Amino acid sequence: MIYLRLLFEFFKAGLFTVGGGLAALPFLEDIAVKTGWFSVEQLTDMIAISESTPGPIGINMATYAGFTTGGIFGSIVATLGFMIPSVIIITIVSKFIQKFNENKIVKGAFYGLRAASVALISTAAVNAIGESVLFDLAKYQSTGSFLDLISIPGLILAVVAFIVLKKWNPHPIFILAGSAVVGIVLKFAGV
Amino acid sequence: MKELFDLFLTFCRIGGLTFGGGYAMMPMLQRECVEKKGWVTENELMDYYSVGQCTPGVIAVNTATFVGNKVHGVAGGIFAALGVVFPSLVIIMIIAAVLQAFAHYPAVQNAFAGIRVGVCVLIINSIIKLFKKAVIDKWTLILFIVVFLCALFIDITPIIFVVAAGIAGVLISNWKEKKAK
Numbered sequence: 001m002i003y004l005r006l007l008f009e010f011f012k013a014g015l016f017t018v019g020g021g022l023a024a025l026p027f028l029e030d031i032a033v034k035t036g037w038f039s040v041e042q043l044t045d046m047i048a049i050s051e052s053t054p055g056p057i058g059i060n061m062a063t064y065a066g067f068t069t070g071g072i073f074g075s076i077v078a079t080l081g082f083m084i085p086s087v088i089i090i091t092i093v094s095k096f097i098q099k100f101n102e103n104k105i106v107k108g109a110f111y112g113l114r115a116a117s118v119a120l121i122s123t124a125a126v127n128a129i130g131e132s133v134l135f136d137l138a139k140y141q142s143t144g145s146f147l148d149l150i151s152i153p154g155l156i157l158a159v160v161a162f163i164v165l166k167k168w169n170p171h172p173i174f175i176l177a178g179s180a181v182v183g184i185v186l187k188f189a190g191v
Numbered sequence: 192m193k194e195l196f197d198l199f200l201t202f203c204r205i206g207g208l209t210f211g212g213g214y215a216m217m218p219m220l221q222r223e224c225v226e227k228k229g230w231v232t233e234n235e236l237m238d239y240y241s242v243g244q245c246t247p248g249v250i251a252v253n254t255a256t257f258v259g260n261k262v263h264g265v266a267g268g269i270f271a272a273l274g275v276v277f278p279s280l281v282i283i284m285i286i287a288a289v290l291q292a293f294a295h296y297p298a299v300q301n302a303f304a305g306i307r308v309g310v311c312v313l314i315i316n317s318i319i320k321l322f323k324k325a326v327i328d329k330w331t332l333i334l335f336i337v338v339f340l341c342a343l344f345i346d347i348t349p350i351i352f353v354v355a356a357g358i359a360g361v362l363i364s365n366w367k368e369k370k371a372k
Contacts, residue, residue: 183305
């Protein structure tokens with residue numbers, strides 16, 4: 001029963017995703033690798049769509065991943081699975097929010113959790129970079145030339161995008177739209 | 192019932208009009224829930240927000256559940272949470288369906304090859320921001336390095352790291368407190 005599995009996998013992801021937004025990424029990657037429902041490459045596309053459309057990124061990614069796996073019903077199930085842990089936990093916490101905020105154990109746990117969360121997102125980023133046109137491991141292995149490992153146009157695009165982001169802090173949608181245009185003009189996918 | 196419907200619609204509007212969720216949602220929440228509806232005070236909203244950031248799940252859903260709970264109990268929380276995700280559900284489904292139909296076109300493939308580079312840049316940028324907030328002393332730096340390397344080279348579920356880091360955080364904070372005494 002694919003829908004039950006979707007519900008269960010996204011429930012787990014929702015339960016252990018701390019810090020919102022991209023924190024869901026390592027868990028979605030884990031789902032991708034374990035189930036084969038979608039690829040790491042598709043996951044990167046989901047991030048692009050999630051960043052360019054309204055709504056919380058984590059929810060957008062769950063909806064998209066659910067749709068890829070099981071159509072309309074799949075996306076509803078995945079999104080519900082992803083948000084049920086939040087709703088239950090917050091409903092309980094809201095009864096004693098003041099105590100929760102000042103609890104020493106809670107504070108200590110999150111002191112450690114935040115560092116781990118950034119580390120996990122970094123690992124996921126390394127994998128996403130590996131799957132992008134920036135690196136072509138297959139070509140490097142066949143030619144043995146180090147120049148074939150890194151795509152120069154890709155690297156230039158990345159550096160320029162980063163500088164633009166730091167300097168003007170535009171909405172992500174502009175970075176993604178610009179990257180899309182560069183990709184089409186320079187035929188990044190090679191087709 | 193009218194109140195529940197109002198909660199659903201208001202959070203629908205908040206979810207549908209904010210890009211990126213999380214921090215981007217704060218101004219919308221202030222306008223709708225504090226200024227327009229008077230459901231919660233500014234301070235309450237800040238409390239919800241800070242707890243919503245450190246409890247599991249998406250910050251927007253967490254904050255919506257808090258506000259809904261305050262206004263109309265458990266059912267209020269559920270309606271507000273459903274409202275905030277509803278626009279995402281509809282918009283993403285449409286985009287995913289359209290993209291699937293056009294995915295084989297060369298222009299679409301090239302565009303996405305470019306977009307994937309842009310996404311990597313966006314992720315790195317958020318990692319830098321998050322890093323500054325989360326890695327604040329040598330202990331959190333050690334935790335970061337250990338989790339990063341383990342997650343990169345050992346193929347196990349991230350849940351293990353989250354649980355282990357939570358326990359480590361409690362132990363380290365306790366130990367630091369004892370040492371300070």
